[in-house]
Amino acid sequence: MKLVTFAAGTSHRIGAVDPEAGVLRDASELLPAGAGMLEVIERWAELGPLLRDQVPGLTTRAVDSVELLAPIPVPRRNIFCVGKNYRDHVLEFGRSGYDQPDRSEAMPEYPVLFSKATTAVTGPYGDIDPHHGVTAELDYEAELGVIIGRGGRGITREQAFEHVWGYTIIDDFTARDLQRTHKQWLLGKSLDTHSPMGPYAVSADEIADVTALMVESRVNGELRQSAPVKDLIFDIQELIATISAGITLLPGDLIATGTPAGVGIGFDPPRFVGSGDVIEVSITGLGTQRNRIA
């Protein structure tokens, strides 16, 4: 299913979307009162079959008639993120000098993990705050987001996909000057509105082969990034095994799996984005998010 969180007055509701038909059904009619996406994911064994059975009978409305929020508007905790996880991006990042002054193009031996604050999350079509006076080097990073279903610790590679609820799109938007200046990446990755998510949370049963999905970004219509998920240096199973070795993964946890080559600092000189630019990120089967920098 393709689920969304949409605004209804001051509250949020869960919708099931059929993008081809352009329609949404209000699944909250079927769910426990007040249940958000985190509850739906946590109780998926029970609620998934219920939704599959009964959603088709609900009345439809145009998707365009509602405001879509991030599918998980307030994640339970910081988003797990993976740096330097596509070979060509490691090279462009190394050459840029933004990672280390010695411009190392060496491939990482182990996954590079950091996190992004929950307050950075914004909707799939929301405006991005340029944070004038805080940063002058805005950049985009198109990424596949993995949504954890069943939690656990010590999850093996072989078990990893049993713990994946589904997928979404995350733009790991970045303030490059803060990323470089402060060494640790949290600050440069976590400014408010710098984590557009969605439009959909897509359950894993809809994706036959996640490695075949294409991750793409466009700036003002110009294609900048395009790579299949199979190009990941550390694949989804490896990421889940690595994180969960000593950290309990929880239902609804998000892992942004890394970005392909073609980000702004990949160009010489860098092509940063700024006010008025529109960034679109698309992944096969997961839709397109479109965010304008205010």
Ligand code: MG
């Ligand atoms: Mg990233």
